Amino acid sequence: MKCIFLILFSVFSLASFGQVKRVTMSEHVKRTVIYPNPARSFIQIQFKQQVPVPALLVVYNFIGKKQLELTNPGMNVYLDLSEFRRGLYIFQFKDKNGQIIDSGKFQVEK
Secondary structure, three states: OHHHHHHHHHHHHHHHHOOOOOOOHHHOOOOEEEEOOOEOOEEEEEEOOOOOOOOEEEEEEOOOOEEEEEEOOOOEEEEEOOOOOOEEEEEEEEOOOOOEEEEEEEEEOO
16 A cells, blocks of 8 residues: 555646756846836836847736726836826837836835
8 A cells, every 4th residue: 555655646746746947047137227216206227138120018006907908108108197096007018019018116105
């Protein structure tokens, strides 16, 4: 009985741990710098690398409602926050295929 248990345990262990995902450093590198964060009247989003054209910058509030959408934003984006309410916001840079290039969050304090 112990032998059967040991064999089954070995087989299931190999099956569940046999697939290892390879993670490269580029998957974890932030491509944007956001300042000031938290912000009151404006925020600047600076892209560290050349932004692919066409590109899209989309800003969502914390419940997922789209607040802003900019086409071909460039490497430095200055956002006027006068129309933004206090809270947490999420931004996404997307390429022409809709793939997310980078994302982040910022907080608006008023």
